[in-house]
Amino acid sequence: MGEQMNVEHLFHKSWFRPAGLSTIALILYAPVGICLFVIRVFILLQFFLMALLLPPSKIRQKCLQVMAAVLGMTISAEGDPGPCRGRVFVANHITRLDHLAIHVVTSALKPALDAVPYYLLRPLALTASSLANRTQDSIEASEVSFVVFPEGETTSGEVGLLAFSAVEIPNGINVQPVAIKVSRHWFNTSSVTGGLLNELLIFLFLPNTHFSLRFLPVEVVDNEGLWKQRTQSAIAQELHVTPTKLNTSDKAEFRKKLFFRPPSLAAMARAVQQQLAPQILSPEVILAALQQTGSAEGALEYLRQNRPSAAGNIHPAASTFSKNATHRMMSFQERKRLMIAFARQRYIEKHELQISA
DSSP: OOBOOOGGGGSOSOSBOOOHHHHHHHHHHHHHHHHHHHHHHHHHHHHHHHHHHSOSSHHHHHHHHHHHHHHTEEEEEESOOOOSSSOEEEEOOSSTTHHHHHHHHHOOBEEOSSOOOHHHHTTTTEESOOGGGOOHHHHHTOSSOEEEOTTOSOOOSSSEEOOSOSOOOOTTOEEEEEEEEEEESSBOSOOTTOOHHHHHHHHHHSSOEEEEEEEOOOEEOOTTSHHHHHHHHHHHHHHTOEEBSOOHHHHHHHHHHHHOOOOOHHHHHHHHHHHHTTSOOOHHHHHHHHHHHSSHHHHHHHHHHHTTTHHHHOOOOOSSOOSOHHHHTOOHHHHHHHHHHHHHHHHHHHHTOOOOO
């Protein structure tokens, strides 16, 4: 059964992993890394052509392993992956290149979530087929194997696993869990704020990124979905991390909180005054309404319901430390700017001056 923990513990907030001597080593390595990046861009094209042209075989696998190592993807595998046909591998998700590491070892393909041109499918280790649309017989008789990531999103792989809920597999299918560990120099394995391009740049820049694959005993898909809990627990135990009930929605909310910046109190006050025009209220009245309600919408509704007499009923904030984060964030200069702007506006309105904004 999954355990509860804070969602921020499952992800790195940035790519860079700061450390004293390591930072100096990274600076010294940077010229080498840039040269390596340029060379690997051309090698990546050869890797793409090889994956596209060579038919599935042991020779193709060996060639891909060598090319992957040259590109910086070193792979070690433990356990028996079984036959290379008609199998479904279920793995935890750390980087967007996880499926490539499994593909190099097993030739398994990942079902594409978005529309991908046909000629790009095999070089990218993808397949247009969806497991949800297949039967048990069709999967077992298939010429290829499949790899899926039930977490649905990447994690750091160091603390816990997301709930295994983002995949549907036909009942009765044998699935083989795969525990993935990823390590690299100077940079975190993943970042909640990063994208595929960032990951690819770091991958080609660093000397190597090591993928450690551990193939675990086979599980059977059941009607109740208990196989997901068993598989999650088995992988978590192998990685020495915690299985959780958190899911992709929790990660999305966490990402929103990281990127969201609340508007300043001055901006909210200007928005309120614009909505109340042509009526002019003193800055103290609007600031007090914002502090009382905590939002521009709330302050606007309050002032509309209580105007014009409400101006005398709203008391400016006391000289104590405000509990409202938005009000505390307003600097002295913002307050000064806001009061000057309102004073100017009131003067123009009072004397009916024709002055452009």
